Amino acid sequence: MTRLTRPDLDGLPAYVPGRNLADLTRELGIAEAVKLASNEVPYGPLPGVVEAAAEALGSVHRYPDLGAVALRDALAERLSVSADRIVTGCGSVALAEIIVKATCMPGDEIVYSWRSFEAYPIIAAGVGATSVRVPNTPEHGHDLDAMAEAITDRTRLVFVCNPNNPTGSSLRKADLDRFLDAVPSDVLVVLDEAYREMVTDPQVPDGLETYGDRANILVLRTLSKAWGLAGLRMGYLVAQPGEAAAIRKVVTPFSTSLVAQAAALAALQQEDEVRRRCALVTAERERVTEALRKLSVDVPASQANFVWLPLGDRSAAFGQACESRGVIVRPFQPDGVRVTIGTPEENDLFLAAAEAALEG
Numbered sequence: 001m002t003r004l005t006r007p008d009l010d011g012l013p014a015y016v017p018g019r020n021l022a023d024l025t026r027e028l029g030i031a032e033a034v035k036l037a038s039n040e041v042p043y044g045p046l047p048g049v050v051e052a053a054a055e056a057l058g059s060v061h062r063y064p065d066l067g068a069v070a071l072r073d074a075l076a077e078r079l080s081v082s083a084d085r086i087v088t089g090c091g092s093v094a095l096a097e098i099i100v101k102a103t104c105m106p107g108d109e110i111v112y113s114w115r116s117f118e119a120y121p122i123i124a125a126g127v128g129a130t131s132v133r134v135p136n137t138p139e140h141g142h143d144l145d146a147m148a149e150a151i152t153d154r155t156r157l158v159f160v161c162n163p164n165n166p167t168g169s170s171l172r173k174a175d176l177d178r179f180l181d182a183v184p185s186d187v188l189v190v191l192d193e194a195y196r197e198m199v200t201d202p203q204v205p206d207g208l209e210t211y212g213d214r215a216n217i218l219v220l221r222t223l224s225k226a227w228g229l230a231g232l233r234m235g236y237l238v239a240q241p242g243e244a245a246a247i248r249k250v251v252t253p254f255s256t257s258l259v260a261q262a263a264a265l266a267a268l269q270q271e272d273e274v275r276r277r278c279a280l281v282t283a284e285r286e287r288v289t290e291a292l293r294k295l296s297v298d299v300p301a302s303q304a305n306f307v308w309l310p311l312g313d314r315s316a317a318f319g320q321a322c323e324s325r326g327v328i329v330r331p332f333q334p335d336g337v338r339v340t341i342g343t344p345e346e347n348d349l350f351l352a353a354a355e356a357a358l359e360g
């Protein structure tokens with residue numbers, strides 16, 4: 001048979017999404033489940049978002065604004081940067097892909113910590129770039145010294161995921177300062193801050209505030225998590241104007257929809273409510289962490305809206321045991337299990353399932 005797709009894609013892992021209720025109903029006959037597998041915030045769309053999206057539906061026979069001007073202006077004001085530094089995209093994962101497309105040629109190297117966001121290797125392979133994975137520290141964080149050493153003259157890009165998905169670990173300012181000073185000026189560093197709004201440790205820097213003026217730093221953020229727009233797909237990046245303009249050239253035209261732009265504008269009006277929700281989530285994060293530690297799970301401190309259970313090769317079995325009790329978590333066999341923080345009631349269901357799974 002003639003092969004129509006690239007043979008190197010055979011070795012590429014597929015992105016594994018968090019499972020959902022339909023999977024459990026089909027496979028286990030379970031009618032109700034709590035989904036703690038995709039790092040969503042559990043409190044529904046922000047006030048005003050559904051109305052704004054519904055109103056925008058009336059214009060969907062028209063193309064969206066290609067430049068997302070109103071949205072970029074609103075983001076620019078909120079972030080105190082000029083709008084020409086912002087690029088919006090169909091989720092920050094799409095922007096990560098576009099950044100790689102804009103920086104890497106086949107054979108170029110991309111350095112990142114591993115385990116980290118599972119899209120990085122897929123994105124790198126998509127353009128024929130070489131992934132250079134630097135193992136996490138024993139504490140499940142980035143090994144910044146080893147990452148600096150892994151940079152060669154083929155390196156074009158470094159992903160720094162802060163806080164790190166899926167381990168929740170975070171990098172402090174002094175360590176990041178030292179690392180960023182060591183990165184050559186012709187290597188772009190992407191600070192992936194998908195969970196920034198959930199950070200409570202004052203020593204974990206806001207990448208944009210702290211490093212946004214550096215020429216080779218790009219900050220990647222999303223409206224999927226704290227801002228509750230995962231289903232509508234909206235992310236953004238902040239780079240220097242020249243880099244932003246170059247990246248904008250390779251964004252798929254019209255890929256942030258008219259409805260997503262309208263909803264994002266409405267969501268951005270709700271900063272106080274976002275703060276309130278994040279406070280609920282981070283308080284629960286600490287409670288769940290403590291409860292798991294009491295069950296003798298060595299949970300690292302998390303600065304995101306999920307916790308990491310380093311269960312090693314027991315991870316898949318733990319995930320299945322939780323599912324059989326109607327709680328969907330996200331195992332990464334053979335390393336650990338990531339569990340999203342839900343409502344207090346959802347977290348209680350998870351903790352009961354975890355206790356039973358660990359005993360079983």
Ligand SMILES: Cc1ncc(COP(=O)(O)O)c(C=O)c1O
Nearest residue numbers: 091092093117165194222224235
């Ligand atoms: C670290 C990190 N970056 C980026 C993303 C992508 O988010 P989205 O494409 O929904 O904006 C995620 C989603 O899980 C993530 O964990």
